[in-house]
Amino acid sequence: MNKLTMALAATTTLLAANSYAVSTLDAVKDRGYVNCVIGNSFPGFYSLNKAGDWQGMDIDICRGVASAVFGDATKVKFLPVQWAQSFTSIKSGKGDILSKGMTWTLSRDAAQGLDFLDTYFYDGQGFMVRKDLGVKSVNELKGATVCVLTGTSSELNIADYSRAHNLDIKTVVFDDSSVRNTAFFNNNCDALTNDKSGLAAQRSAAPNPTDYVILPETISKEALSFAVKQNDSEWANVVKWTFAAMVAAEEFGVNSNNVEKMRTESQSPVIRRLLGTEGDLNKGLGLPQDWAYQVIKNVGNYGEVYERNVGPDSVLGIDREGTLNALWKDGGMMYAKSFR
Incomplete structure (x- = not known):
């Protein structure tokens, strides 16, 4: 066998192996839970409460993804790591999502083997x-x-x-x-x-x-954002559209308290598409038809997540009004792409 033939054979073998590689979404479904990489303690974003349960904005984002995939916000395992292990935990496949108050920068996005997807808190x-x-x-x-x-x-x-x-x-x-x-x-x-x-x-x-x-x-400028492994578009779509559903729900007046009623009674085409009672937007994501409904029911919309974790009545007491973290229609930067 000459060198060219050997090279072609090796390439064919590699491509075949890649074609049979298990996707992150399939791996998560088979495993039965999402692995979420966080830090040790950052009150308002990730910290243990008195009952020993994780709470915070990053925690809710990961619980939202678990709700989208499984319809159950508890189907997530939190992996606290030191700062130096943040990137390698995702690149190695140990974690599925990195959400730990991480600033989105060019070098992290381009040189660390990650894809940053969206910003959930604008800081400085x-x-x-x-x-x-x-x-x-x-x-x-x-x-x-x-x-x-x-x-x-x-x-x-x-x-x-x-x-x-x-x-x-x-x-x-x-x-x-x-x-x-x-x-x-x-x-x-x-x-x-x-x-x-x-x-x-x-x-x-x-x-x-x-x-x-x-x-x-x-x-x-510190855009706190969540990330996944680079070049994993199927899984990236699941994660970023989960967050988008939270933001869109707030914009359309859908929250964890009224989502059941909105799902059965709303005549708004966009709300019906969001909550899965009309259309088939779930098919492109590989998720159940009611995935966004489950996210909002189990975790809430973006405003609910913000208020309970970092808002004026939380331990951090950060006012949202007049900041970049307000909805776009209120002068902020929180803007969900179209559910269409």
Whole structure:
């Protein structure tokens, strides 16, 4: 057998193997649950409650996907990993979804073997200091020490900002967010930097939350987004349209309390398509006809997810009105593509 023939045979074998590879959607269905990669603790996004159950926006996104596939929000396993294992957990196939307050950046999207799909929370990087430090602005932190998690966009952003504003900020880097937080609260750093939602979460967990203040400046754009393994369009469609269903439901006034009534009584063509009583949009996704109905019934629409996890009455107390996290019709960026 000559080299050309051998090469052709090898290529044919490889293509045949790939054609029989099990898709992520089929693997999830066969397994019976979704593997969701999260972090260790980020109140409002992923954290354990007193009963030992996971809660937060990222948790609800993954429960939404489980609802779409199985009609059951409990058919999901949460896999907490350190920051350094976030990407490899998805590339290796250990996890099906990465949803852990991760910022969507070009390098992560193009060079880490992931496809980012949509943004569920628009954020920005800020700084928190002790109130008794008397600092009112980031620009007063010249020569200060700042606690930051290594390998994150926060570490890169602070270097850029310090250089651009001649602040000579000295970063103290950590691999573990809980160790970083402890160091800050033990006065080992002058400031703590993170996305502002993260700072609100960390302040809420401080021994004396009122002793700390978040400075007014926002030094970056941080689009917190979920991702799947690169070039896996079938599974990507399931995940991104699950989130789209949550956003669309809020826009059309469908929520977990009225979804049953809307499903049986609504005469709106778009609501009927969304809830599976008209059309066959489910076929292209490989999901049951009532997949979106199950998502809204079990998890709620985007507004419900936002309010219970990070809204004004939550531990984070973040107002949504007037922010990018509002629906598009209210001046925000939350916008679902057409269910048609």
